Amino acid sequence: MNRITISAAAAAIAVFTTVPAFPQSSDSTGFGAATKIEAKDGAGIYASLCQGCHMPDGVGAVGAGKYPALAKNENLEAGAYPVFMVVSGQKAMPPLGSYLDDEQVAAVVTYIRTNFDNNYTDAVSTEDVQAARP
Amino acid sequence: MLSGTPQLTRRDLLAMIGTLAGSAAMYQAMTTLGFAQESPYKGPLKLDGDPKGASVLILGAGLSGMVSAYELSKAGYRVQILEYRKKAGGRCWSLRGGDKYTELGGFEQECKFDKGLYLNPGPWRIPYHHHAVLDYCKRLGVRLEAFVQVNHNAYLHSAKAFGGKPQRFRQINSDFNGHVAELLSKVTRQGGLDQAVSKEDREKLLEALQSWGALDGNYAYAAGDRSSERRGFEIDPGGGQMPVPKPSQPIGLSDIVQSGLWSSLSIGNLYEYQTTMFQPIGGMDMIAQAFEREVGNLIHYNAKITEIDQDDNGVTVRYEDAQKGGEAQTATADWCICTVPFSVLSQVKTKVSSDMQAAIDNLPYAASIKVGLQFKRRFWEEDEHIYGGITFTDLPNTLISYPSTDYQSSGKGVLLGAYSWEAWAYEFTSLPPEERIKKALEYGAQIHPQYNDEFDNGMAVGWHRVPWTLGCYGEWTEEKRREHYRAASAIDGRIAMAGEHISYIPAWMEGALLSGLDATGRLHQRVVNG
Numbered sequence: 237m238n239r240i241t242i243s244a245a246a247a248a249i250a251v252f253t254t255v256p257a258f259p260q261s262s263d264s265t266g267f268g269a270a271t272k273i274e275a276k277d278g279a280g281i282y283a284s285l286c287q288g289c290h291m292p293d294g295v296g297a298v299g300a301g302k303y304p305a306l307a308k309n310e311n312l313e314a315g316a317y318p319v320f321m322v323v324s325g326q327k328a329m330p331p332l333g334s335y336l337d338d339e340q341v342a343a344v345v346t347y348i349r350t351n352f353d354n355n356y357t358d359a360v361s362t363e364d365v366q367a368a369r370p
Numbered sequence: 371m372l373s374g375t376p377q378l379t380r381r382d383l384l385a386m387i388g389t390l391a392g393s394a395a396m397y398q399a400m401t402t403l404g405f406a407q408e409s410p411y412k413g414p415l416k417l418d419g420d421p422k423g424a425s426v427l428i429l430g431a432g433l434s435g436m437v438s439a440y441e442l443s444k445a446g447y448r449v450q451i452l453e454y455r456k457k458a459g460g461r462c463w464s465l466r467g468g469d470k471y472t473e474l475g476g477f478e479q480e481c482k483f484d485k486g487l488y489l490n491p492g493p494w495r496i497p498y499h500h501h502a503v504l505d506y507c508k509r510l511g512v513r514l515e516a517f518v519q520v521n522h523n524a525y526l527h528s529a530k531a532f533g534g535k536p537q538r539f540r541q542i543n544s545d546f547n548g549h550v551a552e553l554l555s556k557v558t559r560q561g562g563l564d565q566a567v568s569k570e571d572r573e574k575l576l577e578a579l580q581s582w583g584a585l586d587g588n589y590a591y592a593a594g595d596r597s598s599e600r601r602g603f604e605i606d607p608g609g610g611q612m613p614v615p616k617p618s619q620p621i622g623l624s625d626i627v628q629s630g631l632w633s634s635l636s637i638g639n640l641y642e643y644q645t646t647m648f649q650p651i652g653g654m655d656m657i658a659q660a661f662e663r664e665v666g667n668l669i670h671y672n673a674k675i676t677e678i679d680q681d682d683n684g685v686t687v688r689y690e691d692a693q694k695g696g697e698a699q700t701a702t703a704d705w706c707i708c709t710v711p712f713s714v715l716s717q718v719k720t721k722v723s724s725d726m727q728a729a730i731d732n733l734p735y736a737a738s739i740k741v742g743l744q745f746k747r748r749f750w751e752e753d754e755h756i757y758g759g760i761t762f763t764d765l766p767n768t769l770i771s772y773p774s775t776d777y778q779s780s781g782k783g784v785l786l787g788a789y790s791w792e793a794w795a796y797e798f799t800s801l802p803p804e805e806r807i808k809k810a811l812e813y814g815a816q817i818h819p820q821y822n823d824e825f826d827n828g829m830a831v832g833w834h835r836v837p838w839t840l841g842c843y844g845e846w847t848e849e850k851r852r853e854h855y856r857a858a859s860a861i862d863g864r865i866a867m868a869g870e871h872i873s874y875i876p877a878w879m880e881g882a883l884l885s886g887l888d889a890t891g892r893l894h895q896r897v898v899n900g
Binding site for chain 1 (some may be wrong): 796
């Protein structure tokens, strides 16, 4: 349970920025670079990143701890809160800002705030995301 | 080859120098992150002094919790353990035929591996310098066998190099070293190192380069016996009137450099992955089972912790039945060792200092996935002569690890078909288990076409969906460690934290054991010194 390839590869990339050292691969079915989420639209980003924990219908899950439901979630009313959580994380929510560009964060937050029985129609902008980046 | 240094561009050279520096730089980077430390374990814990009937409540029956319980009860403490699951071990876990695993979200899998075959979703190998793990294995009777990390006959693969055809590790390794040795010897002989290296040293250096890189008498890395003794022959030496042995042709420098395959060459040189590595015979959870034999009578299973309280007199923990819920029950003790991962503990009402709470709330848990694939026959051995070890690829499954046991058995075999991190791990985790397996097959078949005919069944574990951890391991950064580690590892009132996350060897069992032992030792000092 240790990060053999990515640590090594990431360290190698960090050190040798003059050469495109490690070939980034992609495939025909959705997975892209090792450290970037491939999907660009809100629904696609949700399906390839968020639903791992918050589940396909946004219902969350409960084990020893829980992942909160995003469905009918009043914490989504102010867009800044989910933007902050996606970018920086907190508690069981890991920071995801490095895997997504500003457009992707805005798209997925807007998707969550207007789906799963949420209806917060004031779209989140890329400026909002930039402001939330540490 | 290469006697005229054909088409060596500045970019090629930079990349190669990068790789030579690579293992050192990589090692340094990993050390900074807390990896690659030698374990300071100095033998069995000695807890001298009378605990005078003191009691300790341990939260979590993973390795750190069980080692603490084992040592404390031997020293005369009254110990009880609360565990969320129906079994002990935590992340030290193996899946075998007949096991059912339900991940968060209710996705169920039933393992259909043949008898004796397994997947270790968590830890799967033990470095020779993880002294505590090795010592407890010895003391508790866990039998070990060699885990093959480096296999020169396994592959290095890039979808974008050599037309997607996997290359044998030994060939890339030999050719890379050979070309670098030839270049350096050329520079040395042309006087390029005269400023840096004395005349006497230059002669020795040339000798060393010739030996290290398998260069011929003219300091060239060329097709011939010397290079083939490293990379293998086109026609291997045989007996009698079998065909005359024929050396193989090295791959050109530019192809090697451009392939990027060199990026995986140094992994086995890292302190953490150097030979000899070990694994328990029969699966990693043999270690968990050994501890459970010692302290199982102290464990209260199916206990979901809902609140941790403390005052000057002791610790009170409320918990409920993990399956049925219902009425809260209470456990009390003088002291508490809490091994609950911070991903979970951050959601439990816990009475600790604000510094400790800040640490608990600010440690993210890494994403990681593993996929185990059972095949109807061991084609990697039968067809490709790969016995144990790891093939690395730049596809999202990142590697294929071959079983380091039961070589040449005629039955089925289980490969580790995917072990992914970062974005790929999130993408894998977001899929239903059967889709993860399909992806691992799709990638693996690009390396082993036999996948298409020989696949039998599989198991896929995404660590963010594991109900008892909500993630793989505590992902400290330098900054987070500076800010929170001291508080996280302090005894806070009557509560000490333990687990891989309270160590400088995160994600490794050694970190979990050392953390448990360290917390136990410090708690004991507190108790006997009043």
